[in-house]
Amino acid sequence: MWIGTLLAAISGWFFLCATRRAEGRLQGWRGTALGLTAALLAAWQMHASGMGWATSVAQVLAVAMLALPCLSYWQAARRRTARATARGVSR
Secondary structure: OHHHHHHHHHHHHHHHHOOOOOOOOOOOHHHHHHHHHHHHHHHHHHHHOOOOHHHHHHHHHHHHHHHHHHHHHHHHHHHHHHHHHHHHHHO
């Protein structure tokens, strides 16, 4: 079950990387496709551990929705630090 939870959190990261404000190769359809794949694998893994399909999908969506704001905050803090460092170096 912990593998399914980890995959669900990873799918949240892929969905975050797919947004317009993200930069990188995973922006757009690539991040979305990887996020959906990770979410499907997570739901399958949860189902294999003995949960029903509806419970598995609900668990995966819950973990992805909880992980998304945490990962977004972490990414924003990292960018803010990088921006402050770049300003300090350029002066």
